[in-house]
Amino acid sequence: MAGIVLYNYELDENCYKVRLALSMLGLKWEPIAVNAFPGNEQTTPPFLAMNPLGTLPILKDGDLTLFGAEAILAHLARANDAAGKWLPAEGADFAGVMQWLVFSAGALAVAGEARRNSLFDTPGDGEALQASAGKLLRIMDDHMIARGYEGLDWFAAGHPTIADIALFPAFALSRDFGIDHDEYAGLRRWGRRVRSLPGFVTMPGIPDYY
Amino acid sequence: MTTAGVWHPVALSASIEPGSSAGTHIDGKEFVVWRDNSGAPHVWEDRCPHRGMKLSFGFVRGDHIACLYHGWQYDTAGQCRYIPAHPELDVPGSIRVPVFQTVEAAGMIWVATEPTESAPPAPQEAGETVSVRSVFFGAAIDAVLAAIETTPSRPFSDEAAASVLRQIDGRLYALTVGNDRLLLGLHSLSGERTALHVVIAGPAARYAGKGQAHFLAWTAELRHRIETQPAAAVAA
Ligand code: FES
Numbered sequence: 330m331a332g333i334v335l336y337n338y339e340l341d342e343n344c345y346k347v348r349l350a351l352s353m354l355g356l357k358w359e360p361i362a363v364n365a366f367p368g369n370e371q372t373t374p375p376f377l378a379m380n381p382l383g384t385l386p387i388l389k390d391g392d393l394t395l396f397g398a399e400a401i402l403a404h405l406a407r408a409n410d411a412a413g414k415w416l417p418a419e420g421a422d423f424a425g426v427m428q429w430l431v432f433s434a435g436a437l438a439v440a441g442e443a444r445r446n447s448l449f450d451t452p453g454d455g456e457a458l459q460a461s462a463g464k465l466l467r468i469m470d471d472h473m474i475a476r477g478y479e480g481l482d483w484f485a486a487g488h489p490t491i492a493d494i495a496l497f498p499a500f501a502l503s504r505d506f507g508i509d510h511d512e513y514a515g516l517r518r519w520g521r522r523v524r525s526l527p528g529f530v531t532m533p534g535i536p537d538y539y
Numbered sequence: 540m541t542t543a544g545v546w547h548p549v550a551l552s553a554s555i556e557p558g559s560s561a562g563t564h565i566d567g568k569e570f571v572v573w574r575d576n577s578g579a580p581h582v583w584e585d586r587c588p589h590r591g592m593k594l595s596f597g598f599v600r601g602d603h604i605a606c607l608y609h610g611w612q613y614d615t616a617g618q619c620r621y622i623p624a625h626p627e628l629d630v631p632g633s634i635r636v637p638v639f640q641t642v643e644a645a646g647m648i649w650v651a652t653e654p655t656e657s658a659p660p661a662p663q664e665a666g667e668t669v670s671v672r673s674v675f676f677g678a679a680i681d682a683v684l685a686a687i688e689t690t691p692s693r694p695f696s697d698e699a700a701a702s703v704l705r706q707i708d709g710r711l712y713a714l715t716v717g718n719d720r721l722l723l724g725l726h727s728l729s730g731e732r733t734a735l736h737v738v739i740a741g742p743a744a745r746y747a748g749k750g751q752a753h754f755l756a757w758t759a760e761l762r763h764r765i766e767t768q769p770a771a772a773v774a775a
Contacts, residue, residue: 471759474672478751504596511562511595512675512734514554521559536607538598 333358338365342498353528425485429492440499443506473515548724562595571595582650646738692757
């Protein structure tokens with residue numbers, strides 16, 4: 330199939346990362362709805378053939394099939410943003426984007442676990458997951474407080490990058506797993522700036538009021 | 540007369556941008572801190588009179604704050620002015636959010652939780668300030684004060700110097716380190732949770748950037764100490 334196809338579940342925060350990127354990059358795409366809850370369709374053989382990890386999102390772009398939200402963001406940015414703003418090609422900006430993408434896909438995945446535990450009752454110790462997720466949001470907040478001293482509004486560069494897109498859902502959806510925004514002034518400020526970007530879209534759990 | 544028990548710092552002035560809101564607690568009670576588009580700060584009970592949802596989840600439009608849930612809008616006096624489901628309705632004066640006297644001093648937003656008439660003046664501190672941050676601890680105010688005494692900051696402007704903590708008034712403290720002076724607002728979120736609002740007393744020309752980062756590192760050290768030491772050891 331030609332064009333971009335996203336195997337999508339509306340309530341999945343990783344799918345939301347990709348929807349945000351597609352919208353901010355102004356791309357045309359088609360969703361294919363996946364019954365992730367309660368169906369767990371993404372763990373059935375046709376999906377495992379595309380992503381053996383059994384997770385969403387999965388993206389098809391022409392002949393390419395990709396899984397993992399951060400890899401998908403990097404691909405979409407490289408393929409569609411000739412100016413290299415969303416994914417800077419080199420230097421400290423590139424390094425910063427890589428650091429925060431890895432943070433997002435690695436350590437911060439616990440925020441997704443905390444959220445799924447709270448919303449869908451997936452296995453896990455809810456309180457421990459919430460505490461771990463809170464600590465990671467705090468690391469992000471500390472970073473953005475320090476960035477503010479340099480007059481910088483974004484995680485990795487002097488302008489928004491795919492790192493900001495990848496990190497946004499964990500903060501914006503934190504109330505789903507019982508963490509309020511009260512104690513994260515640096516992230517509140519950043520979150521308002523993300524919301525004001527052209528192409529910003531919400532998802533269930535993120536109020537649309539701007 | 541001390542202002543302790545009356546005036547509470549609830550946020551750094553810089554943390555509440557015009558047209559934004561945030562929730563907080565004072566001694567376990569919920570408050571919303573918001574700033575209207577003209578820049579005036581407001582601290583109210585964090586409870587919408589409609590169905591009791593948190594106003595801090597809502598959004599600011601001009602000089603109104605709107606509740607996220609059904610869009611009821613309140614003016615700066617806490618009076619409900621607009622109910623989307625009944626746009627023609629002249630809203631009764633009884634639909635009103637409890638508001639509290641709010642001032643800005645020492646780079647922080649302060650609220651009087653006692654009735655306005657009997658409140659003593661808010662803590663005063665003249666001069667330019669530069670924000671560092673608000674930092675949060677799972678400890679009561681006394682333990683945080685003790686940790687500040689035992690985790691001195693290094694000065695930014697000198698090599699080394701003793702640090703001296705002094706209460707200015709109520710919940711406002713000054714920490715002097717060499718030629719630098721920090722203003723500390725101690726904010727009791729609950730019996731076991733405290734926020735420390737930290738600003739530098741001094742000109743941005745001297746402290747913006749590196750000076751802020753210097754004292755940010757101190758807040759991280761302080762937080763680490765409180766989180767890794769048993770309470771008794773911190774208080775000792
Ligand atoms: S609860 Fe606030 S408008 Fe309904």
